[in-house]
Amino acid sequence: MQWETVIGLEVHSQLSTQTKIFSGASTAFGAAPNSQACQVDIALPGVLPVLNKGAVERAIKFGLAIGAKLNRTNIFDRKNYFYPDLPKGYQISQFTLPIVEAGELTVQVGEGGKAVEKTVRITRAHLEEDAGKSLHEDFHGEDGRPLSGIDLNRAGTPLLEIVSEPDMRSAKEAVAYAKALHTLVAWIGICDGNMQEGSFRVDANVSVRPMGQAEYGTRREIKNLNSFKFLEQAINYEARWQIEQIEDGHTIQQATVLFDPDSGETRVMRTKEDAHDYRYFPDPDLLPVKLDEDWIEQVRATLPELPQQKQARYRDDLGLSAYDANTLTSSRAMADYFESVVAGLMQPDAKLAANWIMGDLSATLNREGLDVAASRISARQLAGLLARIQDGTLSGKLAKQVFEAMWAGEGEADAIIEARGLKQVSDSGALSAIIDEVLAANAKSVEEFRSGKEKAFNALVGQVMKASKGRANPAQVNELLKRKLGAG
Amino acid sequence: MTDTIKSLSALLAAGKISSVELCQDTLGRIERLNPTLNAFITVAADKTLAEAAAADARRAAGSVGNPAGPLIGVPIAHKDIFCAEGWLTTCGSKMLSNFVSPYDAHVIEQFKAAGMPTLGKTNMDEFAMGSSNETSFYGPVKNPWDTTRVPGGSSGGSAAAVAARIAPAATGTDTGGSIRQPAALCGITGLKPTYGVVSRYGMIAFASSLDQAGPMARTAEDCALLLNVMAGFDARDSTSLEREKEDYTRDLSRPLAGLKIGLPREFFSEGLSGETARAVEQAIDALKKLGAQAVAVALPNSRLSVAAYYVLAPAEASSNLSRFDGVRYGYRTPEYGDLTEMYEKTRAEGFGPEVKRRIMIGAYVLSHGYYDAYYLQAQKLRRLIAQDFVEAFKQCDVILGPTAPTTAFKLNEKTADPVEMYLSDIYTIAVNLAGLPGLSLPCGFDAQGLPIGLQLIGDYFAEARMLNVAHQYQLASDWHTRAPTL
Numbered sequence: 001m002q003w004e005t006v007i008g009l010e011v012h013s014q015l016s017t018q019t020k021i022f023s024g025a026s027t028a029f030g031a032a033p034n035s036q037a038c039q040v041d042i043a044l045p046g047v048l049p050v051l052n053k054g055a056v057e058r059a060i061k062f063g064l065a066i067g068a069k070l071n072r073t074n075i076f077d078r079k080n081y082f083y084p085d086l087p088k089g090y091q092i093s094q095f096t097l098p099i100v101e102a103g104e105l106t107v108q109v110g111e112g113g114k115a116v117e118k119t120v121r122i123t124r125a126h127l128e129e130d131a132g133k134s135l136h137e138d139f140h141g142e143d144g145r146p147l148s149g150i151d152l153n154r155a156g157t158p159l160l161e162i163v164s165e166p167d168m169r170s171a172k173e174a175v176a177y178a179k180a181l182h183t184l185v186a187w188i189g190i191c192d193g194n195m196q197e198g199s200f201r202v203d204a205n206v207s208v209r210p211m212g213q214a215e216y217g218t219r220r221e222i223k224n225l226n227s228f229k230f231l232e233q234a235i236n237y238e239a240r241w242q243i244e245q246i247e248d249g250h251t252i253q254q255a256t257v258l259f260d261p262d263s264g265e266t267r268v269m270r271t272k273e274d275a276h277d278y279r280y281f282p283d284p285d286l287l288p289v290k291l292d293e294d295w296i297e298q299v300r301a302t303l304p305e306l307p308q309q310k311q312a313r314y315r316d317d318l319g320l321s322a323y324d325a326n327t328l329t330s331s332r333a334m335a336d337y338f339e340s341v342v343a344g345l346m347q348p349d350a351k352l353a354a355n356w357i358m359g360d361l362s363a364t365l366n367r368e369g370l371d372v373a374a375s376r377i378s379a380r381q382l383a384g385l386l387a388r389i390q391d392g393t394l395s396g397k398l399a400k401q402v403f404e405a406m407w408a409g410e411g412e413a414d415a416i417i418e419a420r421g422l423k424q425v426s427d428s429g430a431l432s433a434i435i436d437e438v439l440a441a442n443a444k445s446v447e448e449f450r451s452g453k454e455k456a457f458n459a460l461v462g463q464v465m466k467a468s469k470g471r472a473n474p475a476q477v478n479e480l481l482k483r484k485l486g487a488g
Numbered sequence: 489m490t491d492t493i494k495s496l497s498a499l500l501a502a503g504k505i506s507s508v509e510l511c512q513d514t515l516g517r518i519e520r521l522n523p524t525l526n527a528f529i530t531v532a533a534d535k536t537l538a539e540a541a542a543a544d545a546r547r548a549a550g551s552v553g554n555p556a557g558p559l560i561g562v563p564i565a566h567k568d569i570f571c572a573e574g575w576l577t578t579c580g581s582k583m584l585s586n587f588v589s590p591y592d593a594h595v596i597e598q599f600k601a602a603g604m605p606t607l608g609k610t611n612m613d614e615f616a617m618g619s620s621n622e623t624s625f626y627g628p629v630k631n632p633w634d635t636t637r638v639p640g641g642s643s644g645g646s647a648a649a650v651a652a653r654i655a656p657a658a659t660g661t662d663t664g665g666s667i668r669q670p671a672a673l674c675g676i677t678g679l680k681p682t683y684g685v686v687s688r689y690g691m692i693a694f695a696s697s698l699d700q701a702g703p704m705a706r707t708a709e710d711c712a713l714l715l716n717v718m719a720g721f722d723a724r725d726s727t728s729l730e731r732e733k734e735d736y737t738r739d740l741s742r743p744l745a746g747l748k749i750g751l752p753r754e755f756f757s758e759g760l761s762g763e764t765a766r767a768v769e770q771a772i773d774a775l776k777k778l779g780a781q782a783v784a785v786a787l788p789n790s791r792l793s794v795a796a797y798y799v800l801a802p803a804e805a806s807s808n809l810s811r812f813d814g815v816r817y818g819y820r821t822p823e824y825g826d827l828t829e830m831y832e833k834t835r836a837e838g839f840g841p842e843v844k845r846r847i848m849i850g851a852y853v854l855s856h857g858y859y860d861a862y863y864l865q866a867q868k869l870r871r872l873i874a875q876d877f878v879e880a881f882k883q884c885d886v887i888l889g890p891t892a893p894t895t896a897f898k899l900n901e902k903t904a905d906p907v908e909m910y911l912s913d914i915y916t917i918a919v920n921l922a923g924l925p926g927l928s929l930p931c932g933f934d935a936q937g938l939p940i941g942l943q944l945i946g947d948y949f950a951e952a953r954m955l956n957v958a959h960q961y962q963l964a965s966d967w968h969t970r971a972p973t974l
Contacts, residue, residue, distance in 0.1 A: 039591055043811040045584065046571045046593055046690040048725050078807050080854070082831055089810020150815065279854035281863060284697035284804055286726050 001247075002211035005239040006219075007174045007204055008166035011181055012159050013191045014130070014199040015058045021129050021158035022049030022092060029197045033135070037152035043087035048285050051076075055158040056289060058190035059099045059127050060299045062160060065188050065306055066122055068103025070296060076127075076286045080279045084150050085132035093161075095280045098126035099289065106308060107180040108326050109173050115323065120177045121165040130157040154198075160190070166205065166216065171235035175228050178202055180307075182228075187307060187332040195226050202231055206238045208246070217242070218252040222259050222266055234259035238266050310335055318342075318350035327358055333373040344383025345390065352386055360403050377406050385413040397470055398422045422471065428480065431464075431472055435480055438463045449485060457481070493562045493656045493710045500547065500561045507540040507547070507561030511605055514563055517654045518608065521974055524635060527649040529568045529626045530576045531608040536563065539605035546603050559713060560603030565655035567646050568609040569616055570701075571690040572596045575606070579692045580614040580624040580642075583812045583819045583838035593690020594722045595659060595701050602717045607655050610645030614840045615809065616666055616694040618642050619912045622903055623842040630899075631674060632972040633938055637896040640670030640912075646704045647674035651939075652974055657705040657714055661691060663698045664797050665891075665916025668928035671704055672891035672941020675930045677958065677968060678704040679711045682948050683923035684729035686715075687722030693808040695801035696727075698920040707968055708929060708958030712736040715951060731949075739956040745779030747957065750884030752787040755915055761894045767932030767940040768890050771961065775888075778960055785880040785887060789872040793918035794910055796873065799853050799866035800921075805843075806850025812838065845906065874922040881947045886957055890915055891928040891941030915943060925951050929958045930967035939967070 020027055023040035040047045063070045077095040103122040108115050132155035136148050162181065168174045182200055185191035192199050202225045207217035222238055225231045237259075242252055257266040305313075307329040314325035328338045334357075341353040357372075361382065365372060385402055388394045394402060394417065405416045416422070439446055442463055448456035464477045491499070499505045515533050522528050543561040571577050571589035573596075578584045592600065599606070613623040621629040621644030629644040631637040632652035639648040643660030647670035650658050660667040662680035671678030679702045686701040693699060703714030715736045722728045749772065756765060772782055814820035814834030821833035839847070853862035880887060892912055902909040919926040924945055931942035942961075946954040962968050 042816055044571070044591070044817070045577065045579065045587065045589075045692040045811070046688075048689055050724060050726055080807050080810060082810065082813060084813075084815045084827065087811060087816065089813060090807050277856045279807070279851060279856075279859075281803060281807070281854050281859070284695075284727075285693075 003208050003243050004211045005169060006166045006207045006216055007168040007235060009164045009174060009178060010203040011162040012201040013162060013185050015055050015158040015160055015190055016192050017052055017054040017158055019052060020156035021052050021055045023156050027157050031153055033151035041152050041156045051286060055127055057299050059160055060296060061188050061190055061303060062125055063100035064300050064303055065184060066103030066105055069101045070291055071097055071099055072291050074099040074289045076283045077280045078283045081276050085134050087155055091129060092283055093128035094126035098124045100125035105180055107176045109176045118173055120167045123163045123165050125160050125162045128159050128161055130154050130159050171232040174235055175232045178231055179228060183307060183331060201226055204235055206235055208239055208242045218254050221256045223256055225259060230259055230261055233264055234266060237264055320350055320354055324354045337372050337379045340379030341383045344380050345387055347390055364407060381406055388413050392473055395474055431476055431480055434467050435464055435484060438467055492706045496562050496656055497558045507543040508537060511536050511540040511563050514607060521652055521654050525630050525632060525648050525652055526627050527611055527629050527645040528608045529578055529611050536605050536607055543603040543605055557602050563605045563607045564599055565607040565610050565646060565649050565658040567612055567643050567659050567661055569612060569661050569692045570596050575609055580612040582625040585819060587818050594687035595718055598717050610649055610658055612645055613642035614843050616642040616661060616663055617842050617846055619669055619909050623840055628899055631896045632974055637898055640673035642666040644670045647671055647676055650676045650704050653971055657710055659701060660704045661699055661701045663694050664920050665913040667702050667704060668916050668926055668943060669892050669913055671928040673896040675939025676704060676706060677708050677711055677929045679927045681951055682925045684727050686718045687725040687728045689722055689724040695804040698801060707962055708955045709740055712955045736952050736955055739952045740959045742956045744960050747780040748884040749775060749780050749782050750785035750880050750887040751782055752785050752887060752889060754787050754790050755889030759893050760890060763934040764890050764940050768942055771931040771942045774964055783884050785883055787876045789876050790918045792869050793873055793921055794914055796866040796869040797917045799862050802846040802850035803854050803863055806847045809847060870921045873918050877922045877924060886954055887945040889943050891943040895934045895938035895940055919945055925954060927954050927958055932967055
């Protein structure tokens with residue numbers, strides 16, 4: 001039987017506010033345990049939450065970026081359950097009336113000519129507070145007995161939970177969507193996207209059904225995937241496992257599972273039977289959040305041009321391929337770099353800039369494990385180099401040498417060209433002399449060419465380039481050589 | 489020590505007494521009478537006297553650069569629901585029997601800024617859940633008028649302390665009548681302000697959408713002075729209202745000519761004791777003599793207020809009290825095998841029966857499948873009840889009626905029947921559901937010599953007008969000046 005995998009994602013994106021969503025404590029990562037937990041965060045008797053407007057603004061920004069409906073009145077609810085890392089005994093979240101509803105994100109699945117577009121509907125995005133952390137390992141009491149510790153630094157950190165419809169049909173699609181979302185939240189500046197620090201965590205709801213069946217199968221939720229690689233592995237494993245179960249005559253039980261990267265398997269954390277009744281109700285300590293049009297417009301004004309808008313512009317106005325446009329918008333830093341390079345050229349040539357950024361620059365960045373934002377060659381410097389290609393000072397080959405020197409910190413293109421004597425020889429007198437010498441020394445090739453062997457011409461060009469130590473202007477060499485051989 | 493804070497303030501200003509002397513005298517009375525009354529959970533004479541000495545120093549330094557008002561040096565007792573830095577803050581519960589607060593509630597900050605020394609922390613029903621002060625982990629408070637009777641609740645310790653003249657004034661909190669009902673049963677004046685007028689920051693939450701702090705004192709004038717200290721916007725409470733600071737004494741001497749008092753027929757029906765009804769009617773006559781007119785108003789949905797309240801308040805409480813889990817502070821069971829057992833035993837041992845009853849009711853009405861039928865339905869009733877008041881205030885300036893259906897009942901009389909106990913708040917609860925201000929003041933005594941309370945209900949932010957009515961009534965009557973013999 002042919003099976004179809006159905007996937008929906010829930011992404012917890014940590015919002016990049018300086019302070020927590022309901023208190024003034026810092027959200028900075030990595031501080032000593034409980035050093036960033038104020039009396040509100042530890043839920044002393046009598047304390048009350050006060051909503052951080054910065055978190056709301058970031059949610060508005062996200063809603064605008066995915067063309068969603070912003071609920072002009074939205075409400076915070078309490079999700080009640082007991083756990084030591086949940087100080088109040090409830091999490092403040094949005095349940096019935098989230099701030100963002102019904103948006104969508106169009107993503108590119110696959111690469112090059114095989115790439116297809118896929119639109120994933122986003123059901124909702126709501127604001128909530130993170131819980132603290134339980135420390136089970138390496139934690140001991142004074143008598144050496146193993147104990148569990150609680151670190152409440154993370155308690156109250158603002159999260160935007162972004163819930164998709166079950167629109168994805170393969171791990172590849174899910175990864176493409178998760179990556180696009182990851183790019184977007186960093187792009188619009190609402191999340192630092194640091195997956196190691198837990199700033200972007202993905203839960204995947206996975207089910208399978210016979211191809212062509214309309215109803216969904218029973219889903220299992222894979223919790224807390226913190227890398228795209230694990231997301232892909234976990235979904236592939238889970239889908240295979242579910243198909244095997246069904247084919248062996250078992251039924252799938254709704255469950256929450258964890259992915260173990262070491263074994264590459266998922267295992268059950270809890271089943272539907274021990275699911276909580278969270279007893280949601282509106283938090284009486286917080287007023288309904290009202291979004292007025294002025295506020296929304298103020299936020300809209302801070303929204304940068306979005307990846308999709310840029311891609312369209314790169315294709316339609318700059319004439320780049322869809323693949324180039326996608327690659328150059330993989331991050332805002334990349335797009336900014338590209339646009340700065342193009343803007344730095346007297347004669348704008350987007351294709352030339354794209355080729356260099358996606359070619360030599362990306363290769364070098366990858367080799368060094370650097371992000372474009374940390375590139376050792378600035379966009380201005382690269383533009384300086386490209387300008388020398390455009391005006392014929394540098395051949396492609398010389399340009400690569402300049403690029404490497406630039407990366408090594410030898411300065412601007414012109415300075416390197418000067419210092420290394422890399423300037424292309426375009427003086428016809430000098431070139432003519434070199435060519436005459438080459439023709440004299442390669443009578444055999446000249447003969448071959450004259451007898452109709454086109455290949456011999458290339459060999460002569462090569463000899464001229466060699467004699468000029470690569471500095472001869474290739475176009476000029478071609479032209480002069482043809483003239484001298486009487487072929488022009 | 490029978491003085492109002494108004495007169496104490498004058499004595500202090502005239503230098504006839506110091507705050508230290510006043511506090512020593514009051515602490516002496518507490519020492520003598522508290523063993524009988526059990527009105528205080530915590531008294532710390534050294535702390536009180538240090539604050540008194542500081543107040544005397546501030547007064548001596550003069551008013552230059554000193555924002556404190558006229559009450560500097562006048563001591564006040566605080567309900568043990570307010571977190572006060574360095575003070576044991578128990579909320580009447582074993583659960584917090586070891587909790588010394590590391591911070592001050594907004595209300596405490598305000599009184600400190602006003603230079604008013606803390607006399608101690610008063611007894612209360614556990615987590616403010618009760619109408620008789622019998623649910624306190626620290627034992628019941630006795631009514632100073634008859635120590636075999638309850639003082640009302642939940643602010644019973646504050647009410648008894650003020651009535652017994654062992655505190656010139658006290659703070660209380662009112663979720664369903666917890667200031668007004670004990671004020672009535674103890675023969676003092678107590679005001680629950682409009683929801684949002686006094687910050688809830690640092691006040692241990694019972695039912696967040698209903699809780700409101702207010703003053704309890706001998707007279708309406710004293711309540712006005714105290715509300716001037718307590719009220720004001722606080723950014724740490726999202727439900728605190730951002731309004732201009734008011735002087736609640738501004739209308740005290742306004743004549744009552746033309747005042748329209750609304751009499752809801754629902755407040756004068758079955759269940760009301762004859763003696764209380766007569767005392768309230770006499771008060772109406774007295775107000776008419778002062779120029780007021782009586783008009784009949786209707787509050788048809790008020791009969792549903794107890795039912796709505798006992799869904800909504802427990803729902804919020806069940807969640808508010810989840811933080812008392814033995815993990816970070818407060819009581820933790822000494823013996824447990826695992827986390828679940830630690831939670832279960834801590835909460836089973838730390839909470840008393842009434843608190844557990846309300847947590848269970850609250851968890852039930854919020855649970856899946858019952859939420860719509862109970863919680864949402866009760867929210868609808870709440871809106872209807874509030875709407876009744878909006879209609880009524882189109883016809884009158886204040887609404888008037890009894891505060892409680894009976895005078896103080898015997899200790900243990902109603903403990904076996906929670907519903908009977910809940911009905912002692914039948915006239916006060918609707919006010920909390922609507923978020924309106926309510927005031928109770930003495931209007932007579934029954935045949936057994938027990939005080940009877942008169943309730944005034946005002947429109948939103950009508951505190952100054954209500955205090956005006958109460959003050960004018962107190963100028964024309966002497967019920968509020970009578971003291972129990974102890």
